[in-house]
Amino acid sequence: MTNQYQRLYSLSAKFMSPQTFIAWWLSWASNFKVDFRVVCDICKYEPKYLACDGTKIGINFRHASVTPIEIPSTDVKVDPCHRRNERAFIHYKQGDLDIAANIKCREHLLYLSKYHRGLLKDDQKLPWNDQTDRTNLLVETVDRDCREIVKRFSLGEYSNLLQFKLAIVFAVLSSNSSLTSLIPYRYLTLTAFIITSLRNAVDSDCDFVNDLRQFSPELRDIVHFALDNRESLLEVLDFIEYLVLRVKDIHGKNKAPDFAVPQPGTYNPEKYGRAYYFNPTGEQLRHLPKYSMNEHATSKNYDDQPAREEEKCNKIFPQVSRKGTTYLFLWFDPKHYGHCYGYHMIPGSEGRKDPFTSAYLYLEKAPEELFYDFSCQLEEYCLNREPGYWQNTRFWHDVFHGFSHKCPVTYKSRRILSLRKMSTEICEQFNSFIQRIKYSARAMSTGKFNHYLQFMIHHWCIKKKASFQKRCNVAATYLL
Ligand SMILES: [Zn+2]
Numbered sequence: 001m002t003n004q005y006q007r008l009y010s011l012s013a014k015f016m017s018p019q020t021f022i023a024w025w026l027s028w029a030s031n032f033k034v035d036f037r038v039v040c041d042i043c044k045y046e047p048k049y050l051a052c053d054g055t056k057i058g059i060n061f062r063h064a065s066v067t068p069i070e071i072p073s074t075d076v077k078v079d080p081c082h083r084r085n086e087r088a089f090i091h092y093k094q095g096d097l098d099i100a101a102n103i104k105c106r107e108h109l110l111y112l113s114k115y116h117r118g119l120l121k122d123d124q125k126l127p128w129n130d131q132t133d134r135t136n137l138l139v140e141t142v143d144r145d146c147r148e149i150v151k152r153f154s155l156g157e158y159s160n161l162l163q164f165k166l167a168i169v170f171a172v173l174s175s176n177s178s179l180t181s182l183i184p185y186r187y188l189t190l191t192a193f194i195i196t197s198l199r200n201a202v203d204s205d206c207d208f209v210n211d212l213r214q215f216s217p218e219l220r221d222i223v224h225f226a227l228d229n230r231e232s233l234l235e236v237l238d239f240i241e242y243l244v245l246r247v248k249d250i251h252g253k254n255k256a257p258d259f260a261v262p263q264p265g266t267y268n269p270e271k272y273g274r275a276y277y278f279n280p281t282g283e284q285l286r287h288l289p290k291y292s293m294n295e296h297a298t299s300k301n302y303d304d305q306p307a308r309e310e311e312k313c314n315k316i317f318p319q320v321s322r323k324g325t326t327y328l329f330l331w332f333d334p335k336h337y338g339h340c341y342g343y344h345m346i347p348g349s350e351g352r353k354d355p356f357t358s359a360y361l362y363l364e365k366a367p368e369e370l371f372y373d374f375s376c377q378l379e380e381y382c383l384n385r386e387p388g389y390w391q392n393t394r395f396w397h398d399v400f401h402g403f404s405h406k407c408p409v410t411y412k413s414r415r416i417l418s419l420r421k422m423s424t425e426i427c428e429q430f431n432s433f434i435q436r437i438k439y440s441a442r443a444m445s446t447g448k449f450n451h452y453l454q455f456m457i458h459h460w461c462i463k464k465k466a467s468f469q470k471r472c473n474v475a476a477t478y479l480l
């Protein structure tokens with residue numbers, strides 16, 4: 001069908017302007033009832049790797065009247081079973097009396113981690129007495145099961161290399177990020193197995209150590225550099241075992257997400273400004289409840305904002321600058337040639353609500369790997385609302401945006417070997433591809449724009465697939 005369109009366009013271009021052609025083509029093409037819902041050939045309706053982002057379309061639609069995706073579609077109220085500071089290493093609950101002390105301990109842990117990596121200048125170092133007082137408070141504050149390793153690390157009692165590698169782990173743990181960024185929930189059983197095997201191994205040089213690399217190279221390093229000292233090794237293993245139990249405890253309370261049931265009549269791109277191809281009919285699979293978090297949402301929301309200024313990552317979300325300015329939010333498969341899984345229109349500005357809501361409503365199972373330029377904060381947003389749905393997802397920054405973040409290293413996908421080949425810049429590529437329709441779409445109604453957009457996405461998918469196949473053929477020729 002695409003080739004026919006293209007041939008038709010080159011013929012008609014001789015006789016009419018592009019705008020006249022598009023108007024004429026849209027009314028002609030809509031009669032064909034082309035089904036644009038195409039999935040990735042390999043993943044079908046269960047994509048495991050997904051990348052997403054918003055892009056400004058900036059058109060003054062004549063009828064831009066779509067409903068924002070984050071509007072709840074049911075009166076059911078949901079209060080999450082755990083919140084951001086309960087998932088962190090130094091943890092506390094809202095309303096606890098010693099919150100200030102806990103925050104001070106996180107700061108001191110970060111200080112120690114910099115101290116032991118040699119990152120502090122002389123004038124940044126604390127007087128010895130202050131450092132001792134703070135270390136004592138830190139050791140008393142962390143859970144009993146990890147006091148020994150925190151104490152010995154603080155005093156610099158381990159070998160140089162182990163001390164350095166522990167400092168990297170403690171830098172991650174000094175943040176308010178979820179412990180699951182260090183030990184992802186779906187690797188919990190494997191971690192527990194590796195720890196038990198190492199504990200029982202007679203020969204400490206066993207291969208299990210390197211298995212940690214596929215999900216937590218930082219933990220692999222602390223085990224590796226503790227291998228030559230039995231006492232250090234046992235302390236490191238005890239510590240990882242403690243982290244495993246904490247992660248288990250956090251996600252063990254999760255309730256399973258609502259069942260995915262297609263909602264008849266919900267697939268109508270021209271009416272709703274949404275077209276997702278995550279299931280055969282494109283229909284919405286769940287309703288969006290009312291989250292207690294959203295009801296008290298303010299810019300200083302306790303659960304959704306980082307506690308420390310220096311670890312605050314910002315994404316400059318576009319503001320609604322002009323009336324009628326519209327944004328699009330899109331999902332792609334970064335593993336399989338950037339196939340596009342659809343979009344929704346945003347009649348306002350993009351936020352973490354967009355990736356969270358579109359996946360929860362349209363995708364039966366959350367992806368295993370999710371790439372977004374504000375992933376560190378998206379993870380918090382997701383785990384604060386539907387932890388059961390998102391518990392097996394790892395959140396990553398794309399390579400391009402990863403550099404500007406202040407959050408822990410655990411959100412950088414490059415640290416995992418198997419993820420290095422992902423084309424995480426696919427959203428940026430699509431942005432430049434979609435630029436070409438902005439001018440033509442300026443005067444379109446929402447309905448026509450959606451039809452046009454679907455056609456362009458279809459065209460994008462075909463183009464991407466063709467170039468992927470070409471590359472495969474070239475590779476196959478070399479192999480013959
Ligand atoms: Zn795929």
Ligand SMILES: [Zn+2]
Binds near residue numbers: 377405
């Ligand atoms: Zn960040």
